[in-house]
Amino acid sequence: MELRLLRYFIALANYQNISEAAKQLHISQPTLSRQLSDLEKELDTPLFLRGNRKISLTDEGLFFLTKAKEIVDLADKMMANFNSSAEMISGKIYIGSGESEAMAFIAKTVKKISEKHPEIQFHLxxxxxxxxxxxxxxxxxxFGxxxxxxxxxxxxxxxxxxxxxxxxxxxxxxxxxxxxxxxxENLIELPLILSQQSIIYNGLSGWFGENVNNLKIRCTYNLLYNAAKMVEAKVGYALCLDKLIASYDDSHLRFRPLHPPLTANLYLIWKKYPTFSKAATMFLNQLKTDIERKFYNQVSHLRK
Known part of the structure; x- marks a missing residue:
């Protein structure tokens, strides 16, 4: 299966109209139609529901779209790093993160890299x-x-x-x-809004002294911004990390820490035996330097 076909498929899925997709791809409509029909034959699976004016995806098509985007993104990422010149360090660095204050620290490292090597792009x-x-x-x-x-x-x-x-x-x-x-005891009988990340439940269960699933879970969230809107509407109380949502005096929201305190350590992780680009290697080295400098400053401050 050619990468070109995956790009054709993604374009048609996005535009939902074969004429518009063909126009954007700079190919003829019959060519696009034939190529995508051949793709369905190769997969032995219908990917599209063809209407008079609009083309939509079957369930198999939706699944294939997710995988096709992953493959194309991975190919684009690889080519961007190979195409960087030897003299000028460029390329793309892909970083995934949950909502955390750690991103403020990462941002300082990104700024240093960007000032020295403006050709490097960061994708969050x-x-x-x-x-x-x-x-x-x-x-x-x-990195994650x-x-x-x-x-x-x-x-x-x-x-x-x-x-x-x-x-x-x-x-x-x-x-x-x-x-x-x-x-x-303050929360036992209250409607709660919890993260969808199931692994967090173990830590919260230890703090509550009982299984979190036995509590009154009114809503779950993936992004805290959306959960905050639920809190503003008085749907419930969101258990979350500090410093992610503004809760100043003029805000409708207030954040109060748990007691006994419940804290979480943060890590930058990457696959073992990585094949990093020059840009990614530079980012990691700079981050390690920034961490060491912060640790040194903290130790120096304590000694004073």
Whole structure:
């Protein structure tokens, strides 16, 4: 199966009109139609539902679209790094991360790299740890930023000098907003909004002293921004990490940390035995230097 056919398929899936897709691909409509019919024959599976004006995907087509995009993205990533010149370091670096304050530290390293080598492009992908690991395994990401608890045995990693703090995001009118910390008893009977990342439930279960699934889970979320909208509407209380959603005095939201404190370490991970581009290697080396410098500064401050 040629990469060209995958690009044709993706174009038609995006435009849902064979004439428009052919125009964007700079090929004739009969050629595109014939190529995609041959693709269906090769797969022995119908990928499209052909209507009078609109073409939609079958269930098999939707699945194939996901895989086709992964293959094309991986090919584009590889070619971008091969095409970089020997004199000028360029290329693309793909980083996946959950919502975390760690990205502020990573951003400083990205800025340093960008100032020295403006030809390097950084591509950020947001998702929970499960999604990050899946894309890392597929070769679609160079690096991932993950939050404990996470199984790191199949990866190389470095610890980031950031610790995230768990707490509760609530509406400012909530009675709990007057408290400085939140204890398990405060939440037992309240409607909760929890992350969809199932591995986090073990840590929360330990803090609550019982299985999280026994609590009143009103809603789950993948991105905290969406969960915050639920909190604003007084749907429930979101258990989340600090510093991700603004909760200033003029905001409708308030964040209160858990007690006993529940914290999470953060890591930059990558596949073992990597085949990094020059750009990715430079990023990793610069990040290690920045981490060492931050550690040195912290130690020096404590000695004063």
């Amino acid at each position: 992908h947001s998702g929970n740890s499960e999604a990050i690991l899946e894309k890392l395994d597929a070769g679609l990401l160079d 930023i993950v939050i404990d608890p996470v199984d790191k045995k199949n990866y190389d990693y470095i610890s980031l000098p950031i610790t995230d703090t768990w707490g509760v995001l609530m509406h400012k009118d909530s009675p709990l907003a007057d408290q400085s910390v939140i204890v398990p």
